[in-house]
Amino acid sequence: MQTESLHANSFMNYLKNKELELGGWIHGGATFNPSQSNGFNGPVIFADEANRFQLNQLNLFMRRGVRSSGNTFDWGGRFDFMFGTDSIFTQAFGVPAYDVNSGEPLKRNDWDLDLCCNSTKTYGIALPQAYLKAYVPVGNGLVVKLGHFYTPTGFETVPAPENFFYTRGYTMNIGEPFTHTGMLASYNVNSNWNILAGAVTGSATGGWDGGWNRQLGNWSGLGGFTWNSDNKATTLHFSGTYGETSSHSSEIWAFYNIVLQHKITPKTLLVLHHVYGYAGGILLNNLKYTNAVKNAEWMSALVHLYYDLTENVSIGFRGEWFRDEAGFRNPSPYRVSADVGDVNGTAISFAGNLSSVTVTPADYYDATIGLNWKAARSLQLKWDWLKKLTLRTNIRYDRVDALNPPAYRPFGGNKDQILFSMDFVLPF
Numbered sequence: 001m002q003t004e005s006l007h008a009n010s011f012m013n014y015l016k017n018k019e020l021e022l023g024g025w026i027h028g029g030a031t032f033n034p035s036q037s038n039g040f041n042g043p044v045i046f047a048d049e050a051n052r053f054q055l056n057q058l059n060l061f062m063r064r065g066v067r068s069s070g071n072t073f074d075w076g077g078r079f080d081f082m083f084g085t086d087s088i089f090t091q092a093f094g095v096p097a098y099d100v101n102s103g104e105p106l107k108r109n110d111w112d113l114d115l116c117c118n119s120t121k122t123y124g125i126a127l128p129q130a131y132l133k134a135y136v137p138v139g140n141g142l143v144v145k146l147g148h149f150y151t152p153t154g155f156e157t158v159p160a161p162e163n164f165f166y167t168r169g170y171t172m173n174i175g176e177p178f179t180h181t182g183m184l185a186s187y188n189v190n191s192n193w194n195i196l197a198g199a200v201t202g203s204a205t206g207g208w209d210g211g212w213n214r215q216l217g218n219w220s221g222l223g224g225f226t227w228n229s230d231n232k233a234t235t236l237h238f239s240g241t242y243g244e245t246s247s248h249s250s251e252i253w254a255f256y257n258i259v260l261q262h263k264i265t266p267k268t269l270l271v272l273h274h275v276y277g278y279a280g281g282i283l284l285n286n287l288k289y290t291n292a293v294k295n296a297e298w299m300s301a302l303v304h305l306y307y308d309l310t311e312n313v314s315i316g317f318r319g320e321w322f323r324d325e326a327g328f329r330n331p332s333p334y335r336v337s338a339d340v341g342d343v344n345g346t347a348i349s350f351a352g353n354l355s356s357v358t359v360t361p362a363d364y365y366d367a368t369i370g371l372n373w374k375a376a377r378s379l380q381l382k383w384d385w386l387k388k389l390t391l392r393t394n395i396r397y398d399r400v401d402a403l404n405p406p407a408y409r410p411f412g413g414n415k416d417q418i419l420f421s422m423d424f425v426l427p428f
Contacts, residue, residue, distance in 0.1 A: 088124050108214065148210075201217075313374070
């Protein structure tokens with residue numbers, strides 16, 4: 001016991017001396033859906049499984065922080081490992097099984113697909129971040145990131161501790177990228193303005209969710225800016241991507257997003273979020289189109305409102321409209337569609353019956369209300385490992401209106417559904 005303790009202390013001292021940090025979180029929950037019997041919550045993802053517990057994210061990371069000011073060069077980086085039911089949504093799946101323009105089979109990225117659990121994609125492994133980062137003391141300071149990293153766009157994110165709700169909006173699910181592979185630089189013009197620009201690769205979907213060993217000849221631009229008011233109560237963020245879809249298609253794949261955050265009071269946060277996306281020459285096969293090549297567009301508008309009732313209890317509301325104008329972005333169930341592979345010329349999915357997947361041009365609406373409770377702090381529990389525990393409850397309503405007849409019913413044969421969810425997040 002004494003020897004083990006000495007080794008542990010030596011290892012921790014080594015990490016401290018090298019300015020390295022180990023950490024992570026565990027996240028899981030369950031969603032009750034009275035209208036579903038096939039195991040999925042329609043096109044809702046992350047909390048996508050109905051009436052069962054999910055271990056969504058067991059995320060471990062190692063990082064070396066980088067100073068973002070001063071006159072001295074500094075460097076660091078980060079590596080993340082994720083196991084759980086959310087892994088499939090943040091793997092480097094930017095090269096799909098079939099080309100989005102021609103329908104021809106493609107060789108997928110080998111970065112973190114199929115690392116384990118080939119018999120089922122309920123649980124899997126993702127390596128969502130692996131990058132080096134450097135601070136260059138030029139002007140007000142230039143920060144450069146090189147590798148595989150989460151997208152800087154949008155408001156909601158993949159890591160569970162950074163979100164208020166268990167579920168995510170459709171905008172985050174299918175309207176924006178999750179990760180990129182390439183380079184990203186950010187520069188503080190002054191205390192109000194920050195600009196970012198970069199180039200991303202490894203993707204056959206316009207620079208989204210790329211990996212390391214496919215489509216490296218295809219590059220897209222990533223850029224934007226963030227403005228902060230003098231009192232830091234208001235933030236405006238604009239960013240997007242633009243480029244050719246793949247290395248063998250000159251069709252354009254692009255999107256932009258705008259996020260406005262405003263602290264109405266010290267306890268009240270309002271967020272407005274808008275996204276518009278475009279993909280040219282998409283081969284469509286859905287309930288409206290069969291082998292039709294058309295330009296696809298998607299767009300959304302969201303409102304978030306959060307209020308701190310006490311130091312340890314907060315309530316939140318999210319409302320959203322999302323339009324999948326061509327029936328390209330939002331298949332149901334999404335997990336089954338995301339795990340498509342080509343085996344000897346046949347499309348299969350380990351996550352479920354591929355013939356059960358449906359998609360059509362449609363408008364999606366959802367409204368979510370929830371509560372976050374920092375339980376350990378409220379109950380004054382003495383266990384250090386529990387002090388960061390947050391319990392979350394959500395009630396969510398979804399509805400869909402097809403843009404063409406007949407009516408579309410992706411929610412267990414219904415046009416709408418209501419979800420009751422509870423989950424926990426425990427950083428460590």
